[in-house]
Amino acid sequence: MKRSVFFVSESTGITAETLGHSLLAQFEGVDFETGYQPYINTASRALELAERFGQLTAEEGVRPIVFATMVDREVGDILRGSSCYYVEVLDAFMGGLSEELGVAPTRKVGQSHGLRNLEMYDKRIDTINFAMANDDGMRLDNFAEADVILMGVSRCGKTPTCLYLAMHYGLRAANYPLTPDDFEKDEIPLQLVPFRHKIFGLTIDPLRLHKVRETRRPGSEYASLARCQTELRQATRMFSRLAIPVLDTTSQSIEELAARLVKML
């Protein structure tokens, strides 16, 4: 079974998309074809989209599903009245919340993902830049400033997790790659030792690491399964000796890893 789905919003559409995806993930056996429609913020744009819903209904024999955050009622009503199964994501909770708070909603558009607080926004951009500048242990002198330091062998998932931690949680995340050089010395760089309490180890299944490295440098010794197995075994031994908590990236997404790290911090 196939169903067309749209995430529609007057602004970025992030909220409609996030909630919509979570709901769709609860229904198996349906092939959802999703479309993304941000900035539907005028009646004419809404009318255009409503027309498309009508066409799709005729073509597919079933109406599209629409997840929307339309704070402006006039524009939203055009979609609500069109040929679709319309889910207004915010409205369902607005009345109850307003009563609980004793405050009326402003119904202003684009409040949640905009630049509401410039100082906080700048801080977040700053953490992204920090993650970029402190990727792959490029600068050993910045670890004091980090909120968290991820450690692990090459391609085990340090960089994307650091970037997600910065972007989503505003954390200053640095990372340090364990190399054969570190394993030979059998210790971590002296500069890292004082910050052991904020170091987290990442590990990964050797076969998966092998595949990831193969995409990068096909047929190399670096990508060989034997080398992956050895490096991961040495890393695990080092984490355990230094009592560094370890997370496995094999079956966890960067979203899940980041959420677990934040909970552990």
Place this chain on the structure above:
Amino acid sequence: MKRSVFFVSESTGITAETLGHSLLAQFEGVDFETGYQPYINTASRALELAERFGQLTAEEGVRPIVFATMVDREVGDILRGSSCYYVEVLDAFMGGLSEELGVAPTRKVGQSHGLRNLEMYDKRIDTINFAMANDDGMRLDNFAEADVILMGVSRCGKTPTCLYLAMHYGLRAANYPLTPDDFEKDEIPLQLVPFRHKIFGLTIDPLRLHKVRETRRPGSEYASLARCQTELRQATRMFSRLAIPVLDTTSQSIEELAARLVKML
């Protein structure tokens, strides 16, 4: 007025947090103190949290507000029955959607932000790596592979926007920094010309750019208002001559810029 707010989930809590923030943004004049509680996936963790809600209610004289995505009903009911204003974000829509689809929800935990489709996940990680490797025009030979190329003067917002495009939309986003050298030649590098159709220009208010650069290199000529004004004027002239569409980063967040870019693509 102060109110305590919690985002609670059995897995990452991303959905509860995103929707919760969007809803709270609609209520002005309330000072929301937010807490983040992912991985509340056992009865004992839920009981612990329920106890905390009770203490907070006693301390603050008002119950906390809880946005939750608790797919497992047994664990969720512990929170629902505790001293809080409980908003279950997914349940409100599950019944209607199930009816529309003619399919029962699986009620499986952690479906939306996990590694459901490894191939798609790897593609997304690949785009993040692409954005990292093609930051600040470091490699002029990779532009053919890019879905989008952001162009603009130093510190106008290219890098964070590229990373967001990669992370959230799975787009291969490269960027090219316009430098005084480009302005002197009054043309963009030859390698970029064939890809003019996928180039977008970023601009920013000179005073804001001046402040951003001052944080980076205080008192430098690079950060001076005069230099910022000149560079931005030259960039605008270049964008207009090459008919490159321009986005202003002064009052838009990376989320908003990314959504607009995706809409334009």
